[in-house]
Amino acid sequence: MKDEAMLDAKPDQPTAKCPVHMDEPGTGRLAHADADHPAVPQAKIGVLIANLGTPDNYDYWSMRRYLNEFLSDKRVVDYPAWLWQPLLQLVILTKRPFTSGANYKSIWNTDKDESPLLTITKDQTARLAETVAEKFGDGVMVDFCMRYGNPSTTSKVDEMVKAGCEKILFFPLYPHYAGATSATACDQFFRALMTQKWQPAARTVAPYFEHPSYIKALAASVRRAYDAMEEKPEVLVASYHGMPKRYLMEGDPYHCQCQKTTRLLREELGWEEAKIQTTFQSVFGPEGWLRPYTVDHVADLAKQGVKRLAVIAPAFSADCIETLEEINEEICESFEEAGGEHFTYIPCLNDDALHIAALTEVIEENLAGWS
Incomplete structure (x- = not known):
């Protein structure tokens, strides 16, 4: 009788318990939740692609922030901190932001005021979102993050969780595995998961160098x-x-x-x-x-x-x-x-149609059992 009463209850009526998933998709209301229960979005799957990163600009301080984050990563430079950090902070980061900034300036996308890597990754994400939607509908959310710089991995994981992603497929866009690329990207993803109250289930995509x-x-x-x-x-x-x-x-x-x-x-x-x-x-x-x-x-x-x-x-x-x-x-x-x-x-494969098709195939294979 208790279960029958719960089934007949209105969404705004308090009840003794509530289901994990919404019975009314898109409402933000659990069908049998108490009136003061926090809103819960419709459950989704997230596909988060990741690339190395980019400075926000090519000026000295933007370059210094970016290079400091990148070169302080123990996966990238594994020398002891007592040896490496004084050299990095007092020598390398006083000079290298100027030369690296000049190099970035020579290739900068001035129309969008961003690095080419950011422009291309946005284009790849948009194309992947289209092809994934064709296969899985709107139940799969596709976005991107950067290991260093913006948008950060932590911010994008947070956005996905708030959007209702109870499962996240993390896809480092490195065909080949390396500790300084794939591994550090996954490290940062796992750190981001540690900040979540409701931690989603997670998978990482293996290297696809021979796909x-x-x-x-x-x-x-x-x-x-x-x-x-x-x-x-x-x-x-x-x-x-x-x-x-x-x-x-x-x-x-x-x-x-x-x-x-x-x-x-x-x-x-x-x-x-x-x-x-x-x-x-x-x-x-x-x-x-x-x-x-x-x-x-x-x-x-x-x-x-x-x-x-x-x-x-x-x-x-x-x-x-x-x-x-x-x-x-x-x-x-x-x-x-x-x-x-x-x-x-x-040129790299970038957002070429065959590349997007290959990446979509990799995503589909890794979503098996989830989608």
């Missing part, structure tokens, strides 16, 4: 670029972000995953082995990093007689400072100064 749809999207971008050229490049360099070689020796799988992506891309293109070569860029600090270094290798190729060269950056899901400035300017200059004549940078 067939991702490889096909990469190959299509290469074919598209080559088809637009009268004279094809003699060599395609697959340039990946570098890391200290010590990390590989300590068990980080990044190097091996990068090598496999290059091999799978070559096989998808049907090319011989010498046509694609793997290199690593963005060397920082005094210790040895993964080799060969892109900036040196392209010069060596030019000295060996290679006149036409193309570079692709498979480890980046969106064009950013490392591709638009480092590859398109510094690495290009290294090749041309050594005798190279035609340098082509093949």
Whole structure:
């Protein structure tokens, strides 16, 4: 009789207990809750994609805040704090914001007053929201965050929980796993969950460096670029972000995953082995990093007689400072100064339709049992 009475009760009548989910979607009212019960939104699933981050501007203080957060991350620089922090605060952060700021200024999206990475990530999120909605309706919410800078991971997790996301799929947009990218992004996501009173169920997306749809999207971008050229490049360099070689020796799988992506891309293109070569860029600090270094290798190729060269950056899901400035300017200059004549940078997949389709496929696979 008690249960029958509860079923007949009006939404504003006090009752002894209330269900977890709303019986009246979108009202913010639990069907059998007490009158003073806090509003509860309709239950949803959240898909939170994450990228590295971006400064808010390229001025000194914006750059200093961003670089301080980034370079203070123990996943990025794992030296003891007593050794690293004085060097960082007193030396590096007094000079580097000027040079990094100048680099960002050279690629800044002046129309929207934001970095290209932020612009592209917004576009990717909008496209993903459309494709996910086509598959799952409005019960899945898609948004993005940055590991460093804004919008922060904590703020976006908070927004998702307040919007009713009882389950969150966290998707670091790094095809390859590395402690300094995927792991630190997940660390920050887990920290954000710790701040929630009602903590949602959570999943993280594994690296997708060998996913067939991702490889096909990469190959299509290469074919598209080559088809637009009268004279094809003699060599395609697959340039990946570098890391200290010590990390590989300590068990980080990044190097091996990068090598496999290059091999799978070559096989998808049907090319011989010498046509694609793997290199690593963005060397920082005094210790040895993964080799060969892109900036040196392209010069060596030019000295060996290679006149036409193309570079692709498979480890980046969106064009950013490392591709638009480092590859398109510094690495290009290294090749041309050594005798190279035609340098082509093949853009990241960004919001290309095949890339969005591949990411949607990864999301769908990881939502199995939830959606």
